[in-house]
Amino acid sequence: MRTAIQVQPSRRQPLLSVQNLTKGYGKTIGCQNISFDLFPGEIIAIVGESGSGKSTMLNCLSGGLMPDTGSVVYDLNDKGPTDILTLSEPERRKLMRTDWGLVHQNPRDGLRMEVSAGGNIGERPMAIGARHYGRIREEAQNWLARVEIDLRRIDHHPRTFSGGMQQRLQIARILVTKPRLVFMDEPTGGLDVSVQARLLDLLRQLVQDFAISAVIVTHDLSVARLLADRIIVMWRGNIVETGLADQVLDDPHHAYTQLLVSSVL
Numbered sequence: 083m084r085t086a087i088q089v090q091p092s093r094r095q096p097l098l099s100v101q102n103l104t105k106g107y108g109k110t111i112g113c114q115n116i117s118f119d120l121f122p123g124e125i126i127a128i129v130g131e132s133g134s135g136k137s138t139m140l141n142c143l144s145g146g147l148m149p150d151t152g153s154v155v156y157d158l159n160d161k162g163p164t165d166i167l168t169l170s171e172p173e174r175r176k177l178m179r180t181d182w183g184l185v186h187q188n189p190r191d192g193l194r195m196e197v198s199a200g201g202n203i204g205e206r207p208m209a210i211g212a213r214h215y216g217r218i219r220e221e222a223q224n225w226l227a228r229v230e231i232d233l234r235r236i237d238h239h240p241r242t243f244s245g246g247m248q249q250r251l252q253i254a255r256i257l258v259t260k261p262r263l264v265f266m267d268e269p270t271g272g273l274d275v276s277v278q279a280r281l282l283d284l285l286r287q288l289v290q291d292f293a294i295s296a297v298i299v300t301h302d303l304s305v306a307r308l309l310a311d312r313i314i315v316m317w318r319g320n321i322v323e324t325g326l327a328d329q330v331l332d333d334p335h336h337a338y339t340q341l342l343v344s345s346v347l
């Protein structure tokens with residue numbers, strides 16, 4: 083597990099504060115009364131079985147879905163704590179391009195498949211004003227090296243890459259602008275076990291190097307153990323347990339968490 087920044091939470095301002103987030107689909111509960119704070123540099127994993135409400139919650143946080151009730155207060159660089167649900171669509175899009183990033187489970191949803199690997203990495207810097215071609219290309223090369231992709235592939239399209247390479251490229255595409263908050267939806271899902279292990283090592287290194295805060299949705303408890311400082315367990319749309327990652331995994335209190343942990347063992 084990563085070492086959390088050792089500052090008393092009560093003295094720190096949360097980077098993200100989620101209060102009473104609820105989203106239903108007709109009579110079906112998506113997620114209900116979700117509240118938690120995420121502090122700067124912290125990684126939270128949201129775990130739970132299929133249908134427990136993880137994606138609904140992540141989509142409400144990252145702007146893909148409008149919740150029925152609740153607030154998502156983010157400490158904006160220029161304005162300070164602001165409920166992002168009150169931002170206009172262009173303001174939200176700008177936030178997603180700059181201070182936030184979203185890593186999709188399927189890299190095809192996060193990459194532009196008809197654009198070269200270098201072009202994929204250069205897009206976010208260009209969107210926030212980078213114009214010098216040589217510097218953008220150099221930055222793309224640096225990021226390809228960081229995510230262990232052969233620099234000779236810089237002009238190749240991601241569709242010619244393996245699944246693991248595509249996922250690493252998607253991560254480079256997001257992290258190049260050093261977002262303060264990254265949402266990840268099953269970042270290692272759909273990959274072979276050995277490819278998953280390599281990706282997890284890489285992710286752990288990158289979040290440490292760049293002091294990134296992240297909310298990671300995963301049904302894989304080993305991903306949560308390796309990357310997260312804290313774990314939130316969801317069941318039937320509700321949070322049933324939350325705590326330090328090792329605590330939750332080694333000494334689960336709620337019967338559902340106990341079942342989840344024992345099913346992996």
Ligand SMILES: Nc1ncnc2c1ncn2[C@@H]1O[C@H](COP(=O)(O)OP(=O)(O)OP(=O)(O)O)[C@@H](O)[C@H]1O
Pocket residue numbers: 107110111112113130131132133134135136137138139301
């Ligand atoms: N678009 C939708 N329309 C109707 N019901 C939905 C929709 N999306 C999700 N649900 C329901 O909301 C509940 C939570 O689903 P959600 O996809 O958020 O769970 P999850 O934990 O992310 O599952 P998975 O890991 O399979 O993605 C489930 O009962 C699901 O059937």
